[in-house]
Amino acid sequence: MSHHTYLYKGINRSVGKALHQYQMISDGDRIAVGLSGGKDSLALMWILNERKSRAPVNYQIFGIYIDPGFEDSYAEKLLQFCHAQGFYLKVEHSNFGILAHSSKNRENPCFLCSRLRRKRLFEIASELGCSKIALGHHMDDIIETLFLNICYAGEISTMVPFQPLFNGNLTLIRPLAFTEENTIKKFAMEKAFPIFRNPCPTEKTSKRKFIKEMLQPLYKSNKKIKGNIFRALNNVKTEYLL
Secondary structure, three states: OOOOOHHHHHHHHHHHHHHHHOOOOOOOEEEEEEEOOOHHHHHHHHHHHHHHOOOOOOEEEEEEEEEOOOOOOOHHHHHHHHHHHOOOEEEEEOOHHHHHOOHHHOOOHHHHHHHHHHHHHHHHHHHOOOOEEEOOOOHHHHHHHHHHHHHHHOOOOOOOOEEEEHHHOEEEEOOOOOOOHHHHHHHHHHOOOOOOOOOOOOHHHOHHHHHHHHHHHHHHHOOOHHHHHHHHOOOOOHHHOO
């Protein structure tokens, strides 16, 4: 099957749009891709790798997977998959997940685990000489984060597609920012990406999952709603806020 299917074209177009609009990739970039083993980061790795041969700029990509240390780790299988695809992957074993779920930290395991993993991701990226880190967050994640921040942090904010950190020494990029989760899901199935079961005990009960489920009936009621919410993030009338 030719890889120029309509799903591929759709993702390729939305990724191209995000890369272009935010000028995410420059010539000579070394880009670390934060892999989780989920469909989003695998699709991101695949598409950045695939675009490399055709891109007007020259860049290199380095996958990084930080194993949170639960039993049933799929690190080895993820490594095998990446090698088979010709992707570079650095696996880092940690105890961050275990630590975050210890009795001292009952309140918010996700916060601690993601903070520790992110810090380590930044360190490994700079060890590899990368000045950019690509993350697999998509349109649905950006919308869900808006609602998470409104409901639980009491602020109107979300993830941004292009985010310079540490005086611009490191930049986070989210090339899937304009891509819907459903498209990525179908693309992952079409490409037969392996499915890795998340061994995290909190995965099924997170606040993010709750927000995701809250939004579903809203999206179903009117197919324009998701696009409108996303557009609203580009259309903020601060004079009509407190």
